[in-house]
Amino acid sequence: MRSCVTLGLLLATAALGQLPPEWFTKPILPETTRRCQMYSFVDENIPALPHFSTLAEWRRYKAQLKPRILRLIGIDDILADYRLKVTHRGILDRDGYTIEKISYESYPGMYVPAVVWVPKDVKGKAPAAVSISGHTYCDSKAADYVQARDYNLVRRGFIVISYDYFGCFERARRDACQPGVFGGEDHTNSLYSYTRRTPTGIEVLDGVRAIDYLYSRPDVDRTRIVFTGESGGGNSTYWISALDERVTLSVPVSSSGAFSQWIKVDDNYDWHQRPPGLRALADIGTFYGMIAPRPLLVINGHPELVGFSLPDALRSVAYGRAIYTLFGKPDAIAFHESSTGHGYQLDKRAQLYGWLDRWFFAGKMPYGVEELPYQAEPKETLRVGLPKDNLSIPNLTRRWVDDSFRPFPMPMSAEEARAWQRQSRARLEPLVARQQPLAAPGVIYRYDYRSASGPYKSEKLQFEVARDLIIPGVLVRRDGNQKYNAIIFLGKARCASEEAGALVDQGFALLCLDPRGTGEVDWGGGRTSNWADFLGRPPVGMWSEDISKVTTYLLSRPDIAKVAVVGSGVFGKAALYAAALDDRIAAAAVTLDTSSYRHEATSGLTHVFADVPRILSWGDTAQLAALMAPRPLAVLSAGVPTSYNGERPNYFSPLPRFNQPDIGASEDELRSTYEWTGNFYRTLGAERNFETGLQDRTRAEFVVHWFAKRFGSGVTARLK
Numbered sequence: 001m002r003s004c005v006t007l008g009l010l011l012a013t014a015a016l017g018q019l020p021p022e023w024f025t026k027p028i029l030p031e032t033t034r035r036c037q038m039y040s041f042v043d044e045n046i047p048a049l050p051h052f053s054t055l056a057e058w059r060r061y062k063a064q065l066k067p068r069i070l071r072l073i074g075i076d077d078i079l080a081d082y083r084l085k086v087t088h089r090g091i092l093d094r095d096g097y098t099i100e101k102i103s104y105e106s107y108p109g110m111y112v113p114a115v116v117w118v119p120k121d122v123k124g125k126a127p128a129a130v131s132i133s134g135h136t137y138c139d140s141k142a143a144d145y146v147q148a149r150d151y152n153l154v155r156r157g158f159i160v161i162s163y164d165y166f167g168c169f170e171r172a173r174r175d176a177c178q179p180g181v182f183g184g185e186d187h188t189n190s191l192y193s194y195t196r197r198t199p200t201g202i203e204v205l206d207g208v209r210a211i212d213y214l215y216s217r218p219d220v221d222r223t224r225i226v227f228t229g230e231s232g233g234g235n236s237t238y239w240i241s242a243l244d245e246r247v248t249l250s251v252p253v254s255s256s257g258a259f260s261q262w263i264k265v266d267d268n269y270d271w272h273q274r275p276p277g278l279r280a281l282a283d284i285g286t287f288y289g290m291i292a293p294r295p296l297l298v299i300n301g302h303p304e305l306v307g308f309s310l311p312d313a314l315r316s317v318a319y320g321r322a323i324y325t326l327f328g329k330p331d332a333i334a335f336h337e338s339s340t341g342h343g344y345q346l347d348k349r350a351q352l353y354g355w356l357d358r359w360f361f362a363g364k365m366p367y368g369v370e371e372l373p374y375q376a377e378p379k380e381t382l383r384v385g386l387p388k389d390n391l392s393i394p395n396l397t398r399r400w401v402d403d404s405f406r407p408f409p410m411p412m413s414a415e416e417a418r419a420w421q422r423q424s425r426a427r428l429e430p431l432v433a434r435q436q437p438l439a440a441p442g443v444i445y446r447y448d449y450r451s452a453s454g455p456y457k458s459e460k461l462q463f464e465v466a467r468d469l470i471i472p473g474v475l476v477r478r479d480g481n482q483k484y485n486a487i488i489f490l491g492k493a494r495c496a497s498e499e500a501g502a503l504v505d506q507g508f509a510l511l512c513l514d515p516r517g518t519g520e521v522d523w524g525g526g527r528t529s530n531w532a533d534f535l536g537r538p539p540v541g542m543w544s545e546d547i548s549k550v551t552t553y554l555l556s557r558p559d560i561a562k563v564a565v566v567g568s569g570v571f572g573k574a575a576l577y578a579a580a581l582d583d584r585i586a587a588a589a590v591t592l593d594t595s596s597y598r599h600e601a602t603s604g605l606t607h608v609f610a611d612v613p614r615i616l617s618w619g620d621t622a623q624l625a626a627l628m629a630p631r632p633l634a635v636l637s638a639g640v641p642t643s644y645n646g647e648r649p650n651y652f653s654p655l656p657r658f659n660q661p662d663i664g665a666s667e668d669e670l671r672s673t674y675e676w677t678g679n680f681y682r683t684l685g686a687e688r689n690f691e692t693g694l695q696d697r698t699r700a701e702f703v704v705h706w707f708a709k710r711f712g713s714g715v716t717a718r719l720k
Contacts, residue, residue, distance in 0.1 A: 019456060019476060019504060021496040024512055027520045028445075028460050028472035038517050038524035041469045042531040046260045049283055049319060055326040062290060065281060066243065073201035073275050082108065084212040089384050092377075096120055097154045099377075101384045104163075104213055106205045109399070110391040113170045113384035114163035114210065115141055117154040118219075127224035127360055128159045128214045130207060130240075130247075133168065134231030134254070138177040140168035142382040145344050149228075151374040152349065156356075156366050159220055161210050165233055166203050166272070166393075170383060173392040185393040193610040194601045195400040196617040199272035200239070202396070207240035211247065223248060224360045228352060230254045230344035231305075235273045242290035249359055250291050251352050253299045254342045256313035256335070259283045263534055266527040267307040276613035277433075277536025288320025293327035296320070297334050297355040299348050301341040310337065332359075346371055394606060401601045404616035408623060410679055417683045421627055424619065425581055428627075431612050432541030432577055437548035440556065441465045455479045456504065461511075463553065465546050471516050473550065477509035483717040484509035485586075486554050487564045487707065488547055490571035492519050499700035506704055507714025509560065513550060515543035515574065533613070540611045543574035548582045555584060561716040562586045564707065569593045569639070573611060580627035587632040587711040589703055595638035595665040595673045596621045603641035625677040630686030632710035635674060636694055636702065639664040667693035 027034060052058040070076040089101035100116040119126065131150050136143045141162040150160045164171045167185045192198055207227065214220045226249040229237045234255025241250035259279045261267070288296060300313050317335045324333045336351050350369045357365035391399065411417040442464035450457045458476035465471055474492060477484055486509040489495050495512035504510055517523035517539070532539055547565055554560045564587035567575030572590035579588035594600050597620050600608055610616075625633055665673070670692040681690040689710060694702045708714075 024495040074197040075201040112163045117160040125221035128220045130210045130227045131162045132229035132233040134233040137168045140164040142379040144376045147376045189606045190609045191397040193613045194616045195404045197400045198275040200275045238287040242287040249295045251297045256298045257308040258312035261312045262307045263531045279534035285316035285319030289323035292324045293329040295332045295359040299336045301338045434545040437545045440552045441549040473513040475511045482715045486560045490567040502704045515546040538612045544578035547578035589634040591636045592638040600641045622676040626680040629681045630684040632689040634691045
């Protein structure tokens with residue numbers, strides 16, 4: 001009771017000497033810096049692709065790159081362990097050819113409907129083709145232009161397999177042809193982001209299994225297998241051709257450009273074909289190089305979509321050609337700019353036939369480049385049918401989420417607990433991708449001033465946390481020649497609060513900080529979010545990096561003894577990551593946007609994107625909090641997963657991802673969610689240092705009391 005009375009007197013005293021609100025609300029940075037610097041930061045931090053002077057150098061690089069990409073898209077284990085399963089669904093008999101209906105298992109529990117065009121009276125072994133659509137949601141394998149292509153290939157002696165593209169025709173849970181329905185489920189479900197799996201991996205598996213099927217046929221010539229598709233199917237074409245060397249000729253259509261351009265123009269479509277962190281490893285030109293020396297014809301329309309601009313397409317082809325040249329095959333890669341726009345029109349099909357004639361038939365292919373007339377089959381005629389329990393895209397992502405949950409055995413001793421922390425930090429760091437987090441930031445501006453309304457002094461600060469990336473801070477404390485315990489308070493404007501004033505009046509120094517792209521610094525919109533996702537640099541990881549760098553600065557000052565951190569909402573996660581990964585942070589008090597990643601991923605929402613992609617492959621917030629042990633940690637409260645835009649597709653916006661309602665998770669829910677954390681603290685003999693909930697206090701009362709009890713007196717000594 002005495003501590004509560006003392007705290008009440010403290011809060012009343014704080015109200016008498018208010019911290020000037022303008023210290024925290026008035027911008028510190030110039031307006032152009034606030035508005036433009038994240039734009040420049042993104043441009044500066046798109047890494048250049050490596051170049052190779054010898055074939056041996058390229059081969060060594062590719063040997064390391066391919067398994068990294070397979071892990072990135074989450075299918076390395078599936079390719080190693082899983083084998084093809086095919087179900088035959090009937091045959092359509094046509095003049096000179098048949099159309100076989102099959103379905104094959106791509107991912108366990110997900111069957112893909114396909115039709116196989118087979119010429120009659122094949123003598124010996126026939127060349128083969130995988131021929132797919134792009135985002136032709138209504139028709140896919142039954143689209144008129146796909147059928148025309150398949151018919152012309154089968155008449156030229158090819159065995160052709162066409163399957164429904166990811167989320168299209170039979171693979172869609174809803175009919176995309178109905179009025180008011182835009183797109184398919186491929187673009188509207190991002191729960192996969194919490195797991196190690198990706199939709200890109202499924203698209204690659206779709207193609208790999210199609211090639212498995214062709215390899216299972218004794219009438220297929222394995223030395224002559226072409227893969228082709230347009231738009232999203234063109235993307236799949238270069239992905240699969242690069243990763244599966246059984247493809248002997250590749251023709252991606254209306255898909256050439258550069259991932260770097262996708263970033264720069266804030267290009268949000270086809271995000272399911274850009275797994276987080278991909279651009280840190282490869283660009284489209286890299287995939288072209290991985291196809292070398294097999295023949296590759298790249299076709300784009302004119303005009304094209306913004307992400308497939310001609311200059312970027314030419315640069316990507318030039319990058320690939322440099323690798324083809326190392327093989328002595330510069331003529332095996334070519335680029336054709338079509339006079340027709342986005343799609344796989346007649347003139348582009350003629351280019352396909354000409355490329356096949358050159359490389360598969362030595363100029364003697366039946367019918368040459370002439371397209372034979374064809375009357376398309378009715379769509380329903382090519383319907384294959386799928387098992388009733390076949391996995392839809394939403395069900396698949398939910399399975400991935402469920403598969404991510406696993407028990408975490410409690411360490412049996414303090415030694416085991418510390419070993420677990422070391423190993424877990426090492427596995428977590430690549431996910432958050434912090435860059436030199438312990439480095440000292442540049443301090444490029446510092447200005448002291450005092451309050452006319454109370455015994456306070458402060459410093460305006462500008463920190464350069466990355467090259468030409470400056471964030472603002474205000475260091476405020478009571479006047480005096482003293483050594484302080486400092487608290488980093490995330491969100492500079494939040495320092496104009498009763499809680500902040502009470503902490504200062506208790507003797508603590510507060511560094512009120514806007515991490516990069518927040519507060520007075522403009523984030524840069526989807527452009528920055530695209531970059532963060534493509535480069536595998538999650539915002540919460542960059543913010544935790546800023547916290548650690550500013551911690552380095554504070555601990556270098558003679559008037560600062562130790563450092564703690566306070567964060568709320570998305571900043572609560574940033575504070576928790578920073579404290580979990582940086583032992584120099586002595587204490588943390590956080591309010592989280594949600595109580596756990598599991599809570600987010602099982603909330604019923606589908607348009608949410610994990611603030612740290614693949615995080616459930618590592619652990620959850622209970623394990624993250626345990627990395628803080630035995631240092632003091634308070635999880636004050638947590639919000640609940642609530643869509644802030646009515647569950648409309650919203651791909652990479654991290655600011656904020658969820659509403660933060662006044663009523664969030666109950667204190668009983670918090671205790672249950674963090675029971676594992678509490679037991680971990682107990683293993684280290686520090687159970688008193690971990691608390692959840694506000695325990696019938698206001699936030700300001702709890703925070704001031706808790707820091708006084710767990711972080712020590714605000715003033716530790718007088719400076720000499």
